[in-house]
Amino acid sequence: MPVLDWLGKEKVINHHLDVPFRFLDKKFSVGASENKIIHGDNLLALKSLLPEFAGRVKCIYIDPPYNTGNEGWIYNDAVNDPQINRWLGQVVGKEGEDLTRHDKWLCMMYPRLRLLQKLLSSDGAIFISIDDNEQANLKLICDEIFGAQNFCSCMIWKCKSGGANDVKGIACDTESILVYAKNISACQFNKDTEAQVTTNYNHMDENGRRYSLDRLDKQSLGYQPTLDFPITGTDGKIYVVEHKNPSNKVARWRWSKETVEQRYDELVFKYPYVYTKNYEKIDGAIPRNLLVEERFGRTRSGKTELAALFDKISPFAFPKPTKLIKFLLSIATDKNSIVLDSFAGSGTTAHAVINLNAQDGGNRKFILIELNDYAESITAERVKRVGGSFDFFELGAELFDDDGFINAEVSREKLFDYVYFMETHKHFSPSDEEFLLGVDDGIAYYFFDDEELNFDLLAKIRTRAAAYVIYAANCTLADSELDEFNITFKKIPRDIPKL
Template sequence: MHKLTAHDAETQSLDLVADNIAKLTALFPEILTEGADGGKRVDFEALRELLGTAVEDKEERYNFTWHGKAQARRLAQTPSTGTLRPCPAESKHWDSTQNLFIEGDNLEVLKLLQKSYHQRVKMIYIDPPYNTGKDFIYPDNYRDNIANYLELTGQTGEDGRKLAANPETSGRYHTHWLNMMYPRLKLARNLLRDDGVIFISIDDTEVANLRKLCDEIFGEENFIASIIWQKRTSPDMRTTFSEGHEYIVMFSKKQEATLSFNKLPITDEQRARYKNPDNDPRGVWVSSDFTAQGYRPNQMYKIVTPGGATYDPPDGKCWKNIEAVFLQQVQDGRFWFGSDGNGVPRRKNYLNETDGRIPWTWWTNQEVGHSQEAKQEVNQIFDQAEVFSTPKPVRLIERMLQITTFEDSVILDFFSGSAATAHAVMALNAEDGGNRKFIMVQLPEPTDKPDYPTIADIGKERIRRAGEKILTDKGGIINLDVGFKVFKLDSTNIKPWDVGFDDLETSLPLFADSLKDDRSNDDVLYEILLKYGLDLSLPITTHTLAGKTVYSIGMGALVVCLDKAITLDTVEGIAKLKDELQPEDSLMRVVFRDSGFADDVVKVNAVQILKQAGIEDVRSV
């Protein structure tokens, strides 16, 4: 997109290399120099001098590496030439929902979301392939990943290439998995808010490598927890040593003082432990140990109980508070010394003063569900068995949402599978009245299910059915977003400029219109939203101005007209639309189809008319 000149469009996603250079030179402008070709380059010697002794150039140093790592890093920085095409027919509540389901290679999709969802996601949960030798490893193509994706999924050629597993006999067992995960996690980090977190399910096969990978991408200081999920209810008697758990590795975007987590609700079992044997007017309570580890001189004192017994801190410990604080709390009736007044001092914790419980790293199947429960959830929704073999229980993902999200948070899952994350988001919203939004991304990996040819089809149908079930269970009277907009990854809507000198004369007429013939105005419209970095769920209003369709996005922040034979009447109508919509900060951006003007005179005058109306940003595709 550009200032009204033909066949020169931004057909790529955010250029992360250029963005990194811009950030670096903003800090150190003196490192920018000019290359032999006249282009801007980074002078690493100048940067080295500025950083001084902080630069490590020895070959022997602590690092985590594998074959292909440099290429995987470059892959994360290579812009995508794809787009996301809207599919209203496969969606639910297209005009009102704020949820997204994106079908495509998650690497390319993550690249395409870099502008629109940069630092907007509060929580990411992914359940990637565990690299057990049976599951699919995404075979990225370093030359043209869009063409690779279309071929893999059978959208080009006759049958497409088969999706492959990563057997240990390949000799590059861990390498393939690391090369697949590295660029995806690198891109995912950019989408997290500063107070955002990521949860990753994994088992023993790759948990060690995943920790090292996340240490590098997110920073060791941002490690939060390695959660143990008890996935089974009983041992598997067919094995020598039965596996009963999986891991959920948790990292934050930035480990700062502002990063905090929600407490979990008190369970019925915990609530039953609260008693009131002394008829305390504050209500029921449980007592807790009043000692702390270590030696602090001002917390080493003798306690005399109401019954006359005396207590000193045990060896290696001290009391939790200084004596003055302790005495004040005793006077307030906040201590329990046993029914006879001679017991070890214990502090009371009242139920009505408890705001919840702190999460810990052991998640039992009683609290968050197990693998069999997850399968039963899917079977019940589809009313048939074995629709999807490896789902996660809704309660497990709800636990993550409860700990880390707010009522209006955006949640991303780019290994969506059966869309259990979307199910959990809707379920929690129904429970607490929240308006969390989900973004699901899933490769259309083939299945052997005639009714659901791909895993993406299973996910979409699960969201449809789960949403309706939640509404039914709640009596159908709650205000709950159970819809989703479907988008599908494809090549850009803009024709590639690859005409050779020899066929220039015959090929030029084909490029009179820079947009592909088989693409709709809606296809182009959503590519424009991606390039401008606008939310794909923003409301779009349609206006008819002088017989032409004009789209208004975000209350006039962006106006798009992709019709042909546009006259000045339509242009003047857009100028008046600015006064009517009054966009924020009076800024309106306008995009036309490059070949859409009735003639060159209209094209030139359009810019002047809009400029007079205070619209400076006028572009064409």
């Protein structure tokens, strides 16, 4: 498989593993829900989401900066955002100064896509909007990260119509949306229930179901002698494949002899042709990759929609239309799915989740991440204005300090929750036992910050359980003593689970 190389790649290829874990600090809530809007660099925020959401996100939609080289929009479209530049300097080092904008963009995207891949559920899919500036590069790194076998589609969305008469060369009216499954064999897309079908279903069966008739013989499939045989019709007549030029046979039946025998009752005989019934698909059509109809919206309609919410002036240059994102969600989610957008911009994805839930009575949840300070004034504000509920977070303290010890700034409750969640996938709730994290599946979990695990410490334990996991600074009990009480000792900070 071809693999893309670029300057700085070796520095970022495993960088997602080095990203420090930070806690998320809730700043305020609008209504009550499980939706989240996070202000901060998505690299850090995605890492923060890993303990709770790894393997749980059904649909990711992202619309990263396209790297057009045009800066000065409300967001930086190149990778020259000061925060990203600082990050590149730290990760790639001195050679980072020589990177082209494509190298920089790839360095920025690669570790973020790695984390996104971990968050996807086994039946989930990611949709990535992109234009021709980086589409080819993006495809290659996605093949590497998600697996080329998990590539589902390159959708083509008509974002513009008309205009562009002053363009030199060929005007581009489209953008791409790359679609990858976490695991193609487990990922099933829903039908497109609003697809406009051109077939004329001009027959009706005894149950009132409409259908069209498709000829069983086809000129275009390629000749095969085994698919060229006579069939006796229900009227006793003999039906044969029609060859327009018998000396150069190209036609054949679509069904084999066995299939004709097995499904004979489904055939319709109208001399000289045999037909099959093609029933109207009332639950929708297979989604297609060409998104050109008005029902997918245009960039212009995205802007108008946003302007209507912000005193007639769109605070964002190129928001996506909610119709487009709603369509993607409709084919890639069920009613209880979690949806993630880690380049949230004006919050279109949350708006689309809210609209789709309103349409089908769903209870999808969204998680948005936005780097820029307008995360509150535009992203969250838009979601609030369209009636959405959410908790708003900032990135909080790192779990470990620079020397690898537990960061003194981290509250005990957050630390306990982290350790207990990593052990059990359940949240910590305080009890009247100071050092008890919780009891799960017969195992009691304790966390004694600076203490030594010895008999005096065991005397403090009040909960009776089949087994114990005890975190402590060190342990002076012998292995046989640990075994006798069914205790697993975990050393702080060494054995605190890492991501």
